[in-house]
Amino acid sequence: AERAVRALAEVVQYAAWRRGIAEPGKVPEYDTIDEAGAGALIRRALAEGVADPRGVRLGDDDAVELLGRYGISVRPTLPAPGPDAAATAAARLGYPVALKTTAPHLRHRADLGGVRLDLGDEAQLRLAYGELTDALGTPAELLPVVQSMAPRGVDTVVRAAIDPAAGAVLSFGLAGAASELLGDLAHRLVPATDRDAAEQIRSIRAAPLLFGWRGSTPVDTPALEELLLRVSRLVDDHPEIVSVDLEPVVVATHGLSVLGAGVRLAPPPARDDFGPRRLPSY
Structure with a gap:
């Protein structure tokens, strides 16, 4: 039934467009484009x-x-090849931060534990860094980065x-x-x-x-x-x-x-x- 309803909806929209009722929309211009x-x-x-x-x-x-x-x-991201580099990056970006792996096999795989969020200070960051490398591999394999937390x-x-x-x-x-x-x-x-x-x-x-x-x-x-x-x-x-x-x-x-x-x-x-x-x- 859903497919039939969607098909009828398309017919109605097309008919409205042909009669000039439906607004076709426009491609907006932006002053900030270079x-x-x-x-x-x-x-x-x-x-x-x-x-x-x-x-x-x-x-x-x-x-x-x-x-x-x-x-x-x-959102800015800084490399973290070691715990000291991660702490330096976090200090530069400002806490709280996220610690993430960027290795291709772990990218966007928060379910595997490759992302640690809401790290509020250096102690939490270093602890998360150790847990990450102990569980998933060396920094060279994981390619960790530090990123400031988003809302x-x-x-x-x-x-x-x-x-x-x-x-x-x-x-x-x-x-x-x-x-x-x-x-x-x-x-x-x-x-x-x-x-x-x-x-x-x-x-x-x-x-x-x-x-x-x-x-x-x-x-x-x-x-x-x-x-x-x-x-x-x-x-x-x-x-x-x-x-x-x-x-x-x-x-x-x-x-x-x-x-x-x-x-x-x-x-x-x-x-x-x-x-x-x-x-x-x-």
């Missing part, structure tokens, strides 16, 4: 990168800089990637099992409009968690919509960007925090007609 600076960074990275059919993965600093050119801030909220994931058939696709879901195990992700074609972004975050099955499910405090969905639109604009402006992965994005009551970011580049495809196909309204 398109030229981002383009220069991308060209330099591609020129310096090692040839790889999968493209060039930006280093953490370059990824943060590129995203920053489009008004997307990533509590709902963990989400924002991605963009090139689909061979459809072009650039913007994806959104809740971080963890909701998206990885259940595939609860919503997708929109790039460039996304403000209406696309608003509908996207409301279309996943777990969306009630963002809007005060069972008495919880609703999170800042306008900030989340803006993040989606800025990622969409970044990918649309620069066809060399073949993937963007922001995970987790912690959406709090006021504002959000991007805690992890990855960007991959490749020479632009030969085709230049990717994008949403829109039927004309008569």
Whole structure:
């Protein structure tokens, strides 16, 4: 029954659009975008990168800089190759902090104990560092980092990637099992409009968690919509960007925090007609 209802809803929306009732939405402009600076960074990275059919993965600093050119801030992270370095990093960032492993097999795997949160002082940090290395491996294997704590909220994931058939696709879901195990992700074609972004975050099955499910405090969905639109604009402006992965994005009551970011580049495809196909309204 749900599939039939969804199909009818699409028919109703399409009919409203044809009659000019539904607002088509628009791609917003932002004064804080530095398109030229981002383009220069991308060209330099591609020129310096090692040839790889999968493209060039930006280093953490370059990824943060590129995203920053489009008004997307990533919470600072400092390497912690030893307990003394971790303490120095935490003092620089300010307590409380989080201690995380960044090894590929442990990335985003809080369930394996690779993330320790709310460390309020140096003693707690050193204790957590020892527990982490005793349980999971040496610092060289774990690649630990220290990051300042973000306000509590709902963990989400924002991605963009090139689909061979459809072009650039913007994806959104809740971080963890909701998206990885259940595939609860919503997708929109790039460039996304403000209406696309608003509908996207409301279309996943777990969306009630963002809007005060069972008495919880609703999170800042306008900030989340803006993040989606800025990622969409970044990918649309620069066809060399073949993937963007922001995970987790912690959406709090006021504002959000991007805690992890990855960007991959490749020479632009030969085709230049990717994008949403829109039927004309008569």
